[in-house]
Amino acid sequence: MxxxxxxxxxxxxxxxxxxxxxxxxxxxxxxxxxxxxxxxxxxxxxxxxxxxxxxxxxxxxxxxxxxxxxxxxxxxxxxxxxxxxxxxxxxxxxxxxxxxxxxxxxxxxxxxxxxxxxxxxxxxxxxxxxxxxxxxxxxxxxxxxxxxxxxxxxxxxxxxxxxxxxxxxxxxxxxxxxxxxxxxxxxxxxxxxxxxxxxxxxxxxxxxxxxxxxxxxxxxxxxxxxxxxxxxxxxxxxxxxxxxxxxxxxxxxxxxxxxxxxxxxxGIDKIRTREQALCRRLWNGLREIPTIKLYGSGPVERRSPIVSFNIGELDSVEASFILEEKAGIIARAGLHCAAHAHRMQGTLEQGTVRFSPSHFTSVEEIEAALQAVKRVVEDL
Ligand SMILES: Cc1ncc(COP(=O)(O)O)c(C=O)c1O
Missing domain, CATH: 3.40.640.10 (Type I PLP-dependent aspartate aminotransferase-like (Major domain))
Incomplete structure (x- = not known):
């Protein structure tokens, strides 16, 4: 997992x-x-x-x-x-x-x-x-x-x-x-x-x-x-x-x-630096995959360690279900108890898939998550 x-x-x-x-x-x-x-x-x-x-x-x-x-x-x-x-x-x-x-x-x-x-x-x-x-x-x-x-x-x-x-x-x-x-x-x-x-x-x-x-x-x-x-x-x-x-x-x-x-x-600074590096890798990796929609803007320096995305028009809950079933990736999907934010962003229907690593997450795990998203896209 x-x-x-x-x-x-x-x-x-x-x-x-x-x-x-x-x-x-x-x-x-x-x-x-x-x-x-x-x-x-x-x-x-x-x-x-x-x-x-x-x-x-x-x-x-x-x-x-x-x-x-x-x-x-x-x-x-x-x-x-x-x-x-x-x-x-x-x-x-x-x-x-x-x-x-x-x-x-x-x-x-x-x-x-x-x-x-x-x-x-x-x-x-x-x-x-x-x-x-x-x-x-x-x-x-x-x-x-x-x-x-x-x-x-x-x-x-x-x-x-x-x-x-x-x-x-x-x-x-x-x-x-x-x-x-x-x-x-x-x-x-x-x-x-x-x-x-x-x-x-x-x-x-x-x-x-x-x-x-x-x-x-x-x-x-x-x-x-x-x-x-x-x-x-x-x-x-x-x-x-x-x-x-x-x-x-x-x-x-x-x-x-x-x-x-x-x-x-x-030291929070050390932990933050590592989490930012993981998010940067996630963001850049997801950006390369066709049909991926990324949400939010600005560099990872101006964000908490969250990367939110969708796979084309696929329902976010379904996407996260497939990610867990096929590759053991545990991600939050849907509205994240924040319907107001999704309404403003235009994702009230689809929700988003949210990856949020911690400083204990390894680079290999990030790569595995990116590969898993790629496979879901290819299989659609
Ligand atoms: C921005 C924000 N506020 C409040 C909460 C509620 O936190 P808790 O589950 O500890 O009550 C959350 C939980 O995800 C959150 O993300």
């Missing part, structure tokens, strides 16, 4: 991640923050260490403002429902994943005003249209960092700067870029960062988080036990307890922490 669906979830994980999870299951299985006994304290410590390491990775310095969630969707929902109320205005792009588009649709039904900056994945984000979209009640801007359909990067630094000029917060959906590109919250002007733990950060599924810059408060999505102020009915108002109710995913967070330390040790 050749796994080329790392944009959905990375696999395999580094050995260190597997070992960290095993270590918790075997030796550190207490419930963090629940009681003063040594097992709880041990768990609280490694969870705190993971918060510290995430701060280091994202260039921020208050570990209490890193909250753990089940995935990026959960983090985005916490930020959107936590910040926006009836009468508020939010600006987004027209190429968002359903993890943003659906909460915003639901918020719209509750009286939140939503504006979409139109655009095509792969084309430049229209900063002028974006600047004009602000209103006096604009509270938040939310965009993805890289399209999960084409990998195209948005100009997040400019988006953040313009949001601040209009006194709005900027929430960045880093689902495709956390652990893939260097991200420094201060430099990019990001106020809230939603990230999955199970993609570029190399942790297990069931992990993710939200980083909230100082001075921003929001309503919790969940209320409940935090191990603190148990005598009070009211939810604690200090972080992270204010936004972290119920038992945390200890083994998962240990794995996520190990993934982050792996990235810090290896």
């Amino acid at each position: 050749i796994y080329l669906d790392n944009a959905a979830t990375t696999w395999p994980k580094p050995r260190q991640v597997v070992m960290a999870i095993e270590e918790v299951l075997v030796h550190k299985g207490g419930n963090a923050g629940r009681g003063g006994h040594s097992a709880a304290i041990l768990a609280t410590r490694f969870i705190h260490q993971a918060r510290e390491d995430l701060c280091l990775l994202f260039g921020t310095d208050d570990p209490t403002r890193v909250i753990f969630t089940q995935n990026a969707t959960h983090a985005l929902n916490q930020a959107l429902f936590g910040l926006l109320q009836k009468g508020d205005h939010v600006i987004t792009s027209s190429i968002e994943h359903n993890a943003v588009a659906r909460p915003l649709w639901a918020l719209k039904q509750r009286g939140v005003e939503v504006s979409e900056v139109p655009g095509i994945p792969g084309k430049e984000f229209d900063l002028e249209a974006y600047d004009k979209a602000f209103r006096t009640n604009t509270k938040l801007v939310v965009t993805l960092h890289a399209s999960n359909v084409t990998g195209t990067l948005l100009p997040v630094q400019a988006i953040g700067q313009i949001a601040h000029e209009h006194r709005a917060y900027y929430l960045l959906d880093a689902a495709q870029t956390a652990g893939v590109l260097p991200i420094n919250l201060g430099r990019l002007g990001v106020d809230l960062l939603a990230f999955p733990g199970h993609k570029g950060l190399l942790g297990p599924q069931g992990t993710g988080g939200l980083i909230i810059q100082a001075g921003i408060s929001m309503v919790p999505l969940l209320y409940g036990g935090t191990g603190s102020l148990s005598e009070e009915d009211r939810q604690p108002d200090f972080m992270p307890d204010a936004l972290e109710s119920g038992t945390l995913n200890g083994p998962g967070i240990a794995g996520l922490g190990a993934g982050v330390r792996y990235l810090l040790d290896e």
